[in-house]
Amino acid sequence: MTDASDRTAAPAGAxxxxxxxxSLFTANAVSMTGNVAAxxxxxxxxxxxxxxATRTGITALAALAPVILSGFFGGALVDRLGYRRMSxxxxxxxxxxxxxxxxxxxxxxxxxxxLVTLVFLGALLDAPxxxxxxxxxxxxxxxxxxxxxxxxxxxxxxxxxxxxxxxPLAGLTVALxxxxxxLWIDAATFLISAAIIAFGVPRPTRERHGGxxxxxxxxxxxxxxxxxxxxxxxxxxxxxxxxxLDSVSxxxxxxxxxxxxxxxxxxxxxxxxxxxxxVIGALLFSAFGERLPRRVVFCGGFLVVTxxxxxxASFPPLAILLGALAVAGLAAGPxxxxxxxxxxxxxxxxxxxxxxxxxxxxxxxxMPIGVLAAGPMIERLGLRATFLVVGxxxxxxxxxxxxxxxxxxxxxxxxxxxxxxEPVGLPATSSS
Numbered sequence: 001m002t003d004a005s006d007r008t009a010a011p012a013g014a015x016x017x018x019x020x021x022x023s024l025f026t027a028n029a030v031s032m033t034g035n036v037a038a039x040x041x042x043x044x045x046x047x048x049x050x051x052x053a054t055r056t057g058i059t060a061l062a063a064l065a066p067v068i069l070s071g072f073f074g075g076a077l078v079d080r081l082g083y084r085r086m087s088x089x090x091x092x093x094x095x096x097x098x099x100x101x102x103x104x105x106x107x108x109x110x111x112x113x114x115l116v117t118l119v120f121l122g123a124l125l126d127a128p129x130x131x132x133x134x135x136x137x138x139x140x141x142x143x144x145x146x147x148x149x150x151x152x153x154x155x156x157x158x159x160x161x162x163x164x165x166x167x168p169l170a171g172l173t174v175a176l177x178x179x180x181x182x183l184w185i186d187a188a189t190f191l192i193s194a195a196i197i198a199f200g201v202p203r204p205t206r207e208r209h210g211g212x213x214x215x216x217x218x219x220x221x222x223x224x225x226x227x228x229x230x231x232x233x234x235x236x237x238x239x240x241x242x243x244x245l246d247s248v249s250x251x252x253x254x255x256x257x258x259x260x261x262x263x264x265x266x267x268x269x270x271x272x273x274x275x276x277x278x279v280i281g282a283l284l285f286s287a288f289g290e291r292l293p294r295r296v297v298f299c300g301g302f303l304v305v306t307x308x309x310x311x312x313a314s315f316p317p318l319a320i321l322l323g324a325l326a327v328a329g330l331a332a333g334p335x336x337x338x339x340x341x342x343x344x345x346x347x348x349x350x351x352x353x354x355x356x357x358x359x360x361x362x363x364x365x366x367m368p369i370g371v372l373a374a375g376p377m378i379e380r381l382g383l384r385a386t387f388l389v390v391g392x393x394x395x396x397x398x399x400x401x402x403x404x405x406x407x408x409x410x411x412x413x414x415x416x417x418x419x420x421x422e423p424v425g426l427p428a429t430s431s432s
Contacts (some may be wrong), residue, residue, distance in 0.1 A: 021140040023200025025154060027193040028133055029162045031091055034189030035126060036166030037173070038098060039063070041186060042119060045101070045179040055112060062116045068365045074128035077220040078349055083135040084201050086353070090129025091194035097122030099187035102180045127360055128353070135352035136201065138344040148344045152337035153286025157279055160333070174399045222354025229346060231409035235339055236359055238401045240366045245394045246411065248264040248368030248377070248386070252312075253382055260315050273322045274308075274329040281333015289337060296412040298338045300403040304331035308397060309391025325348040328429025342410055 042063070078086045099120045104110040134155070141151035173182050226233050257267035279422045281301075289297070304327065311324035347355045377386045401407060 013116050018144040018146075020201045021137075021144040021151065022356070024133060024136055025198050025424040027087070027091075027160050027196040027200070028155065028156045030189050030196065031094075031129065031133075031193035032159055032162035032171070033166040034094070034186050035195070036100075036163050037170035037182060037186045038122070040167055040170035041174055041182040042101070045183065046115070048179055049105070049110075050112065058140055059116060059119055059174055062119045063123045064364070064368065066120050067127045068361050069359045070124050071131070071361025071364060073219065074125070074355075075131060075222055075354035078128050078132050078135065078353025078357065079218065080353075083132040083353070084197060084204065086132035087129055087197045088149070088194045089137070090125035090132065091190040091197070094122050094126045094129070095187045095190035095194070098183055098190065102183045103240075105180060107312075110424045127357060131353055131356045131360060133197075133341070134356050137320075137340075138352075139349070140201070141344075147290045148341045149289035149337065150286050152287055152340040152344065153282050153284075153334070154284035155340065156333065156337045157286065159336075160279045160282060161273060164272070164279060171220060174391075175329070180246045196384055218354060222358055223377060225347070225351060225355060226358065231412075232343065232346060232355070233266060234404055234406040235342065235361050238302075238397065239339065239359075240362045241397050242394065243363050244366035244370040245390050245397070247367040248374040248390050249369050251374035252378060252383065252386055255378055256312060256315075259383065261318055266318055270319070270325055271323060273336040274325045274332075277326045277329020278333040281330040283333070284330075285334035289334065289341070293370065294338050294342070295407055297334050298410060301331040301333075301338075301396065302398040302401070304328065306391055306395045309394060310385050313387035313391070315384065338410070 043056050046052070046059050050056075077094070081089065100118050101115060104114060123374060137151055137155060138148060140219065141148055144151075170182060173185065177185075226236065253270055254267055257263060257270065285292075306328075308321075308324040308328040311321055343356065343359070374386070377389070381389065
């Protein structure tokens with residue numbers, strides 16, 4: 001097997017350049033904006049063409065399920081193809097799938113099963129694509145002379161900023177030119193992202209050979225690596241639980257906006273303030289994170305995030321709730337950069353696809369559970385009690401994680417960068 005680890009960092013003594021890293025961030029911004037636009041344009045397209053809320057829900061499920069599946073099972077493909085190549089392939093595949101929707105619609109017609117299939121295929125490589133771009137970050141950061149904290153913080157700013165701006169931008173564009181034309185634009189964003197990586201990120205300077213030739217064996221290697229690193233495994237567990245609890249707000253905040261504040265504008269303000277706070281928090285971490293104790297930032301950040309739950313449960317004036325959400329967003333901003341930095345340091349080159357893919361899948365798979373539980377909770381307990389229960393659970397997870405010995409490893413920096421270590425895998429077996 002060819003283990004195309006896409007080593008793109010500059011060799012020792014070579015001049016440092018930020019161009020590949022900036023290209024990576026730019027491609028990420030374009031691709032993520034395209035993903036968010038698709039989340040707005042495709043449901044609207046389905047509603048316009050079918051008028052069915054049920055079919056809209058089925059389409060949304062078709063966009064979510066492959067992200068989870070490809071996160072678990074596509075990581076080994078990322079490591080096999082190489083990070084740069086996988087990013088390009090994923091964006092090209094998304095471009096073709098998204099463009100096929102309006103193309104079939106305006107030519108020979110688009111059956112619903114075809115639409116669902118195209119949505120599924122378009123999302124199938126989203127997780128491997130984003131995993132591949134994340135896996136490129138450590139080497140490109142080293143080539144630019146950036147610390148991992150700084151690179152992780154900027155990457156989080158790009159991601160959160162793209163999601164924050166992408167949804168309203170997509171909604172405005174749908175209103176101006178229609179959902180069908182937005183899908184053409186969306187397909188173009190994926191082509192642009194692929195081109196930026198192809199021309200802005202250099203080909204790997206070396207490729208390693210060797211390792212298992214069995215795909216399932218490679219998946220087992222990634223899981224085995226996580227089992228041996230208790231800090232990373234604990235981080236995944238904490239993120240999975242908190243993501244599940246966070247996703248309850250996808251239902252509870254709209255209900256709060258409708259029943260207490262009586263305005264869709266209030267929902268937009270709550271979501272926008274929370275997102276803007278997280279962007280600022282990530283930006284601050286990119287500037288100062290290298291000097292801060294990670295365990296304090298991580299555990300303290302989660303602790304501060306919990307303040308918005310009792311605030312929302314008190315049904316305060318909107319301005320007070322917006323202030324609580326701003327503080328919570330500010331505290332949440334550094335959390336992902338801390339996690340990413342630790343993963344970048346600890347996961348060996350050539351194994352990032354498998355480990356990052358499993359991490360992303362665990363984070364995603366918990367979210368539908370929270371969303372599905374939110375409705376029955378609100379109906380049986382009431383909105384106020386739901387905020388208090390979820391906030392209490394969030395606080396319990398936060399306090400428990402602060403006491404876990406495994407998280408003391410957040411502040412232990414490896415003596416040898418992970419990029420310079422060979423993957424430690426399982427012994428070769430005859431199983432497939």
